[in-house]
Amino acid sequence: MRTCKRSRVRSIWDRANKRHLGPAALGLAAAAMALAGCGSSPSGDSAEAEPVGQELGGSVAQLAQCSDWVGATPDEKLATIEDIRSQVNREDAGVTASALSDERALEVFNNGCAEPFAASFRLNVMYARAAAFEPLRQIAEGEAPPPP
Amino acid sequence: MSEGPRDAIRRGRIAAAVVIGAMAIPAVASGHLERPSYWPDPAPDRAVSPAAGGAVPKARSLASAVNGKGAGNVRVVCKRDSLDLALKSIKSANKRGFRLRPSLPKRKISDQKAKQLRHANRVFARECSFGSIQKAVDKSRNNDRIVIMPGRYTEPKSRKAPVNDERCNPSLLQKDQSGAMTPSYRYQAKCSNDQNLIYIQGRAVKGEPLAEPDPDRHGIPEQELGRCIRCNLQIEGSGARPEDVLLDAGKGYKDAQRRGERPGSKGTSPEDCLAAPDGQDNPCYAKHVVIRGDRTDGFVGRNFLLRGAKEHGYYTEESDGVLLDRVKFFWNADYGHLSFTTDHNVVKNCDGFGSGDAVVYPGAAPQTGEFRDEGFYKKERFNTVIKKCDLHGSAMGYSGSMGNSVRVTRNNVYGNANGLTSDTISAPGHPGFPADGQKVDHNLFYSNNLDIYRDDAPFVPLVPQAIGTGIMWPGMNDGEFSNNRVFDNWQYGTLLVAIPDAVAGESDGNADSQNHCPATALPGVPAASTSCANRYHANKMGAVPNGFGPHPALAKFGNKSGLLDDVVPDQLPNGVDFWWDEFPTSNNNCWYNNTGPDNTRDSLTGDPPLNPAGANTSLPGFLPEACASATGSPVYGAKGVLLLECFAEWESGLAPDGNCTWYDMPARPGTPAARADQAEFEARMRDLGKTPEAKRIDAYMQEVAGEVNLGPGE
Numbered sequence: 001m002r003t004c005k006r007s008r009v010r011s012i013w014d015r016a017n018k019r020h021l022g023p024a025a026l027g028l029a030a031a032a033m034a035l036a037g038c039g040s041s042p043s044g045d046s047a048e049a050e051p052v053g054q055e056l057g058g059s060v061a062q063l064a065q066c067s068d069w070v071g072a073t074p075d076e077k078l079a080t081i082e083d084i085r086s087q088v089n090r091e092d093a094g095v096t097a098s099a100l101s102d103e104r105a106l107e108v109f110n111n112g113c114a115e116p117f118a119a120s121f122r123l124n125v126m127y128a129r130a131a132a133f134e135p136l137r138q139i140a141e142g143e144a145p146p147p148p
Numbered sequence: 149m150s151e152g153p154r155d156a157i158r159r160g161r162i163a164a165a166v167v168i169g170a171m172a173i174p175a176v177a178s179g180h181l182e183r184p185s186y187w188p189d190p191a192p193d194r195a196v197s198p199a200a201g202g203a204v205p206k207a208r209s210l211a212s213a214v215n216g217k218g219a220g221n222v223r224v225v226c227k228r229d230s231l232d233l234a235l236k237s238i239k240s241a242n243k244r245g246f247r248l249r250p251s252l253p254k255r256k257i258s259d260q261k262a263k264q265l266r267h268a269n270r271v272f273a274r275e276c277s278f279g280s281i282q283k284a285v286d287k288s289r290n291n292d293r294i295v296i297m298p299g300r301y302t303e304p305k306s307r308k309a310p311v312n313d314e315r316c317n318p319s320l321l322q323k324d325q326s327g328a329m330t331p332s333y334r335y336q337a338k339c340s341n342d343q344n345l346i347y348i349q350g351r352a353v354k355g356e357p358l359a360e361p362d363p364d365r366h367g368i369p370e371q372e373l374g375r376c377i378r379c380n381l382q383i384e385g386s387g388a389r390p391e392d393v394l395l396d397a398g399k400g401y402k403d404a405q406r407r408g409e410r411p412g413s414k415g416t417s418p419e420d421c422l423a424a425p426d427g428q429d430n431p432c433y434a435k436h437v438v439i440r441g442d443r444t445d446g447f448v449g450r451n452f453l454l455r456g457a458k459e460h461g462y463y464t465e466e467s468d469g470v471l472l473d474r475v476k477f478f479w480n481a482d483y484g485h486l487s488f489t490t491d492h493n494v495v496k497n498c499d500g501f502g503s504g505d506a507v508v509y510p511g512a513a514p515q516t517g518e519f520r521d522e523g524f525y526k527k528e529r530f531n532t533v534i535k536k537c538d539l540h541g542s543a544m545g546y547s548g549s550m551g552n553s554v555r556v557t558r559n560n561v562y563g564n565a566n567g568l569t570s571d572t573i574s575a576p577g578h579p580g581f582p583a584d585g586q587k588v589d590h591n592l593f594y595s596n597n598l599d600i601y602r603d604d605a606p607f608v609p610l611v612p613q614a615i616g617t618g619i620m621w622p623g624m625n626d627g628e629f630s631n632n633r634v635f636d637n638w639q640y641g642t643l644l645v646a647i648p649d650a651v652a653g654e655s656d657g658n659a660d661s662q663n664h665c666p667a668t669a670l671p672g673v674p675a676a677s678t679s680c681a682n683r684y685h686a687n688k689m690g691a692v693p694n695g696f697g698p699h700p701a702l703a704k705f706g707n708k709s710g711l712l713d714d715v716v717p718d719q720l721p722n723g724v725d726f727w728w729d730e731f732p733t734s735n736n737n738c739w740y741n742n743t744g745p746d747n748t749r750d751s752l753t754g755d756p757p758l759n760p761a762g763a764n765t766s767l768p769g770f771l772p773e774a775c776a777s778a779t780g781s782p783v784y785g786a787k788g789v790l791l792l793e794c795f796a797e798w799e800s801g802l803a804p805d806g807n808c809t810w811y812d813m814p815a816r817p818g819t820p821a822a823r824a825d826q827a828e829f830e831a832r833m834r835d836l837g838k839t840p841e842a843k844r845i846d847a848y849m850q851e852v853a854g855e856v857n858l859g860p861g862e
Contacts, residue, residue, distance in 0.1 A: 058321040058329030086328040112797035117601035120608040130796035136648045140841035
């Protein structure tokens with residue numbers, strides 16, 4: 001799966017920010033981004049953006065929660081996704097794992113964090129649960145490669 | 149040609165295996181992030197005498213701390229009024245008695261025991277030379293022990309230590325291969341109170357961590373494994389009750405002396421408590437962890453209360469040999485207890501509530517089960533036991549990612565949103581993929597109906613959980629759930645689901661070399677790896693044990709319980725006794741010899757339902773009862789979509805509020821509201837089965853199955 005770091009076109013960002021974004025729209029968004037080669041960030045300066053949430057021991061991944069997410073700028077959100085992805089999708093453990101793309105993580109966090117009871121949900125937990133079911137989601141959405 | 153049931157089963161199995169292979173993407177996850185962590189050598193370390201680790205340590209008696217017999221020095225920690233508090237508590241325990249756990253009756257200590265305790269505390273008061281537990285720990289060496297006299301210990305010096313201390317951050321952060329930064333062992337040793345109120349460094353810092361972590365997690369790498377410096381350490385309270393000795397990382401209490409008080413209760417909401425930045429001005433939390441024990445082989449902790457951590461009450465990592473006895477965990481915002489990559493590990497006679505995740509969490513437990521590395525673990529055994537605890541008043545009573553070969557027995561689990569979860573939603577960073585070999589037996593799971601998502605929730609729920617659930621296994625293999633009493637859980641008694649993943653590449657120590665799910669013969673296709681060979685048997689569902697009734701803490705935080713009826717009923721059904729997702733490759737799961745509310749098989753409830761043909765058979769579309777022939781179902785689409793929604797916050801758009809009911813307070817089973825909810829849910833499931841998403845899942849599997857050459861004899 002392709003992932004882009006801290007870089008997205010605004011139109012895709014805006015669409016992914018909307019709840020209930022349809023599968024087709026998401027697919028188009030993903031395709032558009034792929035074609036765009038993971039271009040510029042929403043503000044164009046995402047390299048400067050810091051992830052949101054409380055940092056502990058060099059990372060926000062352990063403590064970042066929905067209440068941090070909802071107040072973040074687009075660039076901060078992408079930086080947060082990158083931090084969480086680097087902690088959850090480790091490459092040092094002999095088992096690899098599916099990584100959520102930026103747009104998929106945006107959808108998960110935007111959808112999940114919109115729930116009124118989710119203000120303190122840990123983003124790393126939401127990410128991990130969604131990633132665990134990502135292969136199935138791709139089949140359900142018609143995004144999976146054809147069967148062998 | 150028509151297709152018989154056997155063909156259908158076989159097709160389902162093969163199809164799903166291929167689907168998973170096509171996914172070719174393995175497990176992920178986590179509830180807990182840590183440095184690259186290794187299972188300690190399970191052999192005793194004989195460089196210390198007596199040897200450290202190799203077995204669950206035995207607690208030394210309090211009396212032996214008085215007479216000084218045995219190995220090691222005794223250090224006593226006290227407050228000015230400790231002796232008065234001790235004598236008062238002993239008198240109360242002798243005259244009026246106390247409950248060690250809320251579900252137990254009050255018991256008095258004997259006159260003889262009271263006399264011994266009074267004498268011991270008088271001696272300790274004379275010998276007390278420490279006001280700080282951390283100072284006593286720092287002075288201690290192998291085999292030493294620390295006695296803490298009654299009082300509330302806030303450790304002012306530790307509280308002043310900065311979080312993310314510049315002496316260690318970033319210079320002692322450890323980078324993994326992905327570039328993720330985590331505090332190293334040396335970080336914790338040097339900046340010991342950065343995160344922790346009390347830090348116990350079990351072994352010396354020897355060398356640098358491996359530049360690239362070893363994917364084989366059997367054994368802490370030699371280059372960083374220092375000698376024992378505080379192995380076989382014992383820390384215990386000298387009071388009559390665990391609550392007499394309070395180790396407190398919280399602040400902002402209305403009344404700090406009340407043991408059940410929440411940090412920040414003086415006027416800060418739970419949400420604001422958690423959102424406030426770390427540091428001196430935080431209104432609720434002084435530290436993230438109350439006690440952290442790192443590589444503390446042979447550690448014993450006994451008879452105290454850990455309260456008010458922003459994350460965890462007790463936290464141990466890479467330790468061989470840990471016993472916690474009569475320890476309580478109140479109001480620790482994440483986990484009350486967290487053990488990680490820890491062996492020979494026992495927690496017993498515990499009690500906890502107020503955790504936004506779980507009261508106890510044995511995560512990344514060593515792979516000591518059927519598919520262990522027999523060169524490293526000679527015998528198959530349980531490496532961790534949680535027993536005789538009250539786990540309540542939290543999002544979960546118990547949770548554990550990759551909780552291999554953990555036994556959970558004789559506990560009372562009640563008043564949570566979900567009583568127990570043990571999952572395979574953590575591969576990277578959680579050694580031991582996939583989770584297997586858990587045994588849950590002789591427990592009571594009841595009235596787990598705490599609505600933690602309501603507006604005035606008593607604590608902050610950090611994780612999504614299904615309200616009204618006894619136990620949930622997302623991705624467990626070879627689990628045994630037996631001889632439990634499960635009743636009055638309004639949504640699910642038990643729930644078993646597969647995590648749709650697979651092991652990619654070679655397993656090399658972190659992942660098991662084999663697993664209990666069926667291998668596929670298709671070249672290049674990895675085996676499906678979760679939710680196989682689980683056995684549920686000899687459980688009594690929906691029936692209240694004779695003489696069982698309400699007890700303190702049952703209704704804590706507004707928890708709903710049928711036990712609170714004017715007359716306790718004989719039967720308190722679960723929403724559904726056994727819910728199973730029927731994932732196609734989930735083979736050899738079985739439910740047998742269980743009974744329902746009227747103590748017969750007929751009164752059990754299941755989704756899928758029990759088969760009408762009678763016990764001891766496995767038929768497609770029904771709950772399997774014969775283990776060897778049990779298979780998943782080829783028709784998984786509707787449940788698959790539902791689980792996507794529940795686990796991944798992914799909405800199908802079919803219903804305005806979604807189809808997942810996990811986060812809604814369920815109605816009490818047997819009521820008209822519950823029947824209406826059930827009817828609506830069944831209708832939604834039928835509709836879900838017709839959605840494009842569900843059809844794609846089913847079609848994908850069918851298409852794959854059609855292309856599979858089953859070979860001669862198939």
